[in-house]
Amino acid sequence: MTERAAIEGRLVDADARFALGARYGHFTAMQVRDRRVRGLDLHFERLEGASRELFGVGLDRAAVLGSIRAVLGDDLRDASVRVYVVESGRPHVLATAAPPRQAPSRPFRVTPVVYQRYLPHIKQAAGFQQAHIGRRARQEGFDEALLTTGDGLISEGSITNLGGFSGGRLVWPDAPMLRGITMRLLERLDVPQERRPLKVADLLELDQVFLSNSWGVMAVGSVDGVELRQDDKLMALLREHYDGIPGDPLD
Known part of the structure; x- marks a missing residue:
């Protein structure tokens, strides 16, 4: 699969992804398996805490889930997903999806x-x-x-x-x-x-x-x-x- 990106629930092209992804902000990384994520509440907690510290505002969880769902589309069930909260006039939620990663078995x-x-x-x-x-x-x-x-x-x-x-x-x-x-x-x-x-x-x-x-x-x-x-x-x-x-x- 090619990498995908979505901003607040809207699929965007690679140029928009890099334009926002390089800005001031924070993110969390997760592995999606069968459209499920371990510790999803911990990811929300991380994003919420960092958003309040960096931007002084809370996090719109609906925007986070909307961007994750948009970047997965109807076809992806497994993927490496990152959710960024970055500033461009105001905080924006950006999600990216790439091929899933597995922990290597070798030391x-x-x-x-x-x-x-x-x-x-x-x-x-x-x-x-x-x-x-x-x-x-x-x-x-x-x-x-x-x-x-x-x-x-x-x-x-x-x-x-x-x-x-x-x-x-x-x-x-x-x-x-x-x-x-x-x-x-x-x-x-x-x-x-x-x-x-x-x-x-x-x-x-x-x-x-x-x-x-x-x-x-x-x-x-x-x-x-x-x-x-x-x-x-x-x-x-x-x-x-x-x-x-x-x-x-x-x-």
Whole structure:
């Protein structure tokens, strides 16, 4: 399929999509399966909170659903969908649809990069720095970059959250970050959980390190070429929990 775009329920051409998509604003990314989305209320909550912070106004949920439905049309049941709220005189809701993405089954290779996002709790529409960091990481043979502070504390990936297991506890970095929708769904897993400062060296001591984003959950196999521990049972626990979350209907 070719990428589609809709603004407040109206299909538009690619020029209009890029003209608005590059503006000041925020967005959320989701995987649509059989016209359902996991954590749809969390996506609305994200968009609502960011809209109030950036624009000082609430979010029209009907406009969001209208644009998603318009961009899916009558024929698409599975797709990667992004919903942007961007300013062009006033806030506009823009949705795009592209081919669906699935989390790769192979472990990811990651590398640390010193960079911290401004307003990290907001998923920002104009993400040049993160896009550049991710692109450079891939050019160097890695799958993802881990964003760290100057003294080495890990916050998140360029387009992912990072987590790990230690002695049966699910560990998240204690650092400013975007709490991704998949991360928030994994926080509902019925295991002990904690936040603590994590540096790259600490990853070597964890039983399993993983990444999460709208694609799903991915194991981390190495950091800067150093192999990490792998535990298939822990990855299966994460994936079974995530896969077992029912999607919310869009229609």
